[in-house]
Amino acid sequence: MMMMHAAVGLWVLSAVICVGRADHHGDHHMGHGHDKSSQDTGADGGANSVALVNEANQEFSFRLYRKLAAHADSQGQNIFFSPVSVSTALALLSVGAQGETHRQLFSGLGFNSSLLTQTDVDQAFQTLLQGANNASQEDADEGTAVFVDNRFKPKPEFLQTLKQSYFTEGFNVDFTKTTESADTINKYVGEKTKGKIDKLVESLDPNTVMCLISYIYYKGKWATQFDPQLTEQDDFHVDENTKVRTAMMNMEERFHSYYDHELKTTVLQLPFNSSYSMLLMLPDVMETLENAICPNHVTKWLKAMTRPRLENLDFYF
Ligand SMILES: *[C@@H]1O[C@H](CO)[C@@H](O)[C@H](O)[C@H]1NC(C)=O
Numbered sequence: 001m002m003m004m005h006a007a008v009g010l011w012v013l014s015a016v017i018c019v020g021r022a023d024h025h026g027d028h029h030m031g032h033g034h035d036k037s038s039q040d041t042g043a044d045g046g047a048n049s050v051a052l053v054n055e056a057n058q059e060f061s062f063r064l065y066r067k068l069a070a071h072a073d074s075q076g077q078n079i080f081f082s083p084v085s086v087s088t089a090l091a092l093l094s095v096g097a098q099g100e101t102h103r104q105l106f107s108g109l110g111f112n113s114s115l116l117t118q119t120d121v122d123q124a125f126q127t128l129l130q131g132a133n134n135a136s137q138e139d140a141d142e143g144t145a146v147f148v149d150n151r152f153k154p155k156p157e158f159l160q161t162l163k164q165s166y167f168t169e170g171f172n173v174d175f176t177k178t179t180e181s182a183d184t185i186n187k188y189v190g191e192k193t194k195g196k197i198d199k200l201v202e203s204l205d206p207n208t209v210m211c212l213i214s215y216i217y218y219k220g221k222w223a224t225q226f227d228p229q230l231t232e233q234d235d236f237h238v239d240e241n242t243k244v245r246t247a248m249m250n251m252e253e254r255f256h257s258y259y260d261h262e263l264k265t266t267v268l269q270l271p272f273n274s275s276y277s278m279l280l281m282l283p284d285v286m287e288t289l290e291n292a293i294c295p296n297h298v299t300k301w302l303k304a305m306t307r308p309r310l311e312n313l314d315f316y317f
C-alpha cells in the first residue's frame with residue numbers, strides 16, 4: 001500500500017512464500033553444495049558477480065512490471081510492487097532449490113548460470129544488501145525472515161547462507177497450530193511495518209514446513225514539503241475515458257525534469273530529504289513507455305537531471 005501526504009511519502013509491502021510437505025522427493029533440498037563450483041569465478045569473482053546480479057535485478061524489475069501490467073487481473077488496477085524484494089525473496093528460495101526448480105528460479109531472475117553460481121549470487125546479495133542497509137536512513141526498513149516448522153530440519157548450510165548473505169532472521173514455529181503460527185508471522189510483519197500490515201497470512205496449511213517472508217517499509221520526508229492547505233479535490237485522468245475525483249496536492253516549485261524523446265515521456269524527479277527520490281513518469285502514450293522502458297533509460301534520466309540546469313526544461317506543478 002502507498003500513501004502520499006503533504007509531509008511524507010509512505011509505502012509498505014510484504015509477501016510470503018510457503019513451502020509444504022511433498023510426497024515425492026522433488027527439487028527442494030533446502031541447502032546443497034553449490035559452493036564447490038564457485039571457486040571457478042577466480043580473481044575477478046566478487047565485483048563482477050555483483051555487477052551481473054545488479055544488472056539482472058534491474059532488468060528483472062521492468063520484465064516483472066510488464067508481466068504484471070499485462071495480467072488480466074491488473075486491467076484498470078493500480079500496480080504496486082517492490083522489485084528488489086521479489087528478487088531477494090526468490091534468490092533466497094533458490095538457495096534451497098536444485099535441479100529444474102533451481103534452473104527455473106535462476107532463469108526467471110535473469111541470472112545466467114554459465115556466468116553465475118548460487119554462491120556468487122549469495123555473495124552478491126550480501127554486498128548489495130549490506131550497501132542498502134548502510135545507505136538507508138531511519139525512514140526505511142526492509143528485510144526477510146524465515147519461519148521453520150519445529151519438526152523440519154533444514155540443512156544447517158541453508159539457514160547459515162540465509163543469515164549471512166541475505167540477513168534473514170530465522171524462527172521456529174509449530175505449523176500444525178495454524179492460528180498460532182499465523183499470529184506469530186503477522187505480529188512479526190506488523191512490527192516491521194509499524195503496524196501498517198498486520199495480516200499478511202490468514203490461514204496456513206498445517207502441512208507447511210517453512211515460510212519465507214519479505215517486507216519493506218518506507219516513510220520519507222519530502223525535501224520540499226507540500227502545503228496541506230493547498231490540497232484540493234480535482235480530476236485525475238486514469239486514461240482517456242476514465243477520470244476520478246481525488247485529493248490533489250499542489251506546489252509551485254522548480255524541480256528537475258527531462259523529456260525522453262525515444263519513450264515520449266516526461267520525467268519529474270521529486271526528492272526526499274535523503275538520498276532517495278521519487279521519479280514520476282508522464283508518458284504521451286502509456287504503451288510506448290511500458291513496452292520499451294529499461295534500466296538504461298532510468299540511468300540516462302538521472303544523469304541528465306543531475307547536470308546543471310540549462311539542459312533541462314524546468315517544470316512547474
Ligand atoms: C550466458 O552467458 C554466456 C557466456 O557469456 C552466453 O554465451 C549466453 O548467451 C548467456 N545466456 C543468456 C541467456 O544470456
Ligand SMILES: *[C@@H]1O[C@H](CO)[C@@H](O)[C@H](O)[C@H]1NC(C)=O
Pocket residue numbers: 127130131132134
Ligand atoms: C557497510 O558497512 C559495513 C560496516 O560498517 C562495512 O564493512 C561495509 O564495507 C559497508 N558496505 C558497503 C557496501 O558500503
Ligand SMILES: *[C@@H]1O[C@H](CO)[C@@H](O)[C@H](O)[C@H]1NC(C)=O
Pocket residue numbers: 221222223225273
Ligand atoms: C532534512 O534533513 C536535514 C538534515 O538531516 C534536517 O536538518 C532538516 O530538518 C530536514 N528537513 C525536514 C523537512 O525534515
